[in-house]
Amino acid sequence: GAVVSQHPSRVICKSGTSVKIECRSLDFQATTMFWYRQFPKKSLMLMATSNEGSKATYEQGVEKDKFLINHASLTLSTLTVTSAHPEDSSFYICSAEAGLGTDTQYFGPGTRLTVL
Amino acid sequence: EDKVVQSPLSLVVHEGDTVTLNCSYEVTNFRSLLWYKQEKKAPTFLFMLTSSGIEKKSGRLSSILDKKELSSILNITATQTGDSAIYLCAVEALNSGYALNFGKGTSLLVTP
Numbered sequence: 123g124a125v126v127s128q129h130p131s132r133v134i135c136k137s138g139t140s141v142k143i144e145c146r147s148l149d150f151q152a153t154t155m156f157w158y159r160q161f162p163k164k165s166l167m168l169m170a171t172s173n174e175g176s177k178a179t180y181e182q183g184v185e186k187d188k189f190l191i192n193h194a195s196l197t198l199s200t201l202t203v204t205s206a207h208p209e210d211s212s213f214y215i216c217s218a219e220a221g222l223g224t225d226t227q228y229f230g231p232g233t234r235l236t237v238l
Numbered sequence: 239e240d241k242v243v244q245s246p247l248s249l250v251v252h253e254g255d256t257v258t259l260n261c262s263y264e265v266t267n268f269r270s271l272l273w274y275k276q277e278k279k280a281p282t283f284l285f286m287l288t289s290s291g292i293e294k295k296s297g298r299l300s301s302i303l304d305k306k307e308l309s310s311i312l313n314i315t316a317t318q319t320g321d322s323a324i325y326l327c328a329v330e331a332l333n334s335g336y337a338l339n340f341g342k343g344t345s346l347l348v349t350p
Contacts, residue, residue: 229340
């Protein structure tokens with residue numbers, strides 16, 4: 123139980139294009155989803171927190187117009203990297219929290235974005 | 239299907255106790271195993287293990303990988319209340335692409 127999927131697992135795009143990454147909770151409803159970026163030394167940086175039906179809360183230093191987050195349903199959140207540049211190349215991971223009084227997050231397998 | 243299993247799911251200990259957290263994995267094309275500590279929202283990176291039998295240490299925390307047994311342990315000695323957190327194990331695999339498979343975590347509570 124508590125499976126989170128991400129799609130695609132890997133994407134290569136040209137500079138200037140936009141890329142959408144999906145995060146789905148497959149067998150539970152996620153009241154809150156989180157988007158992270160993994161840096162080369164393996165640290166995870168929280169980018170934003172999204173609650174279903176409301177605007178995402180972005181961490182300091184994360185451009186909300188560049189990283190558009192939509193949490194349209196209790197099982198789906200999307201991250202769109204707009205006008206991608208090579209420095210946006212990274213590993214993006216989402217996690218989902220079921221709520222119900224627990225803080226447990228279930229992580230997706232990540233999406234590798236390479237911007238040429 | 240790649241799998242990462244952590245045990246126990248949760249643990250309550252007294253300050254000063256030593257704890258051992260377990261992580262076992264079944265992944266193809268293993269690359270490395272990572273440990274994270276999650277207190278609030280963003281997990282904090284603790285260790286990355288790639289070679290079997292080599293202990294990594296940071297203060298009271300240490301970790302070791304056993305590639306033969308497909309497992310790793312995270313030890314915390316002389317626990318403190320500040321060690322209370324969820325400890326996550328994640329395994330990097332390189333299949334058709336790069337993937338990071340997380341376990342469900344071990345919730346540790348250290349009581350005074």
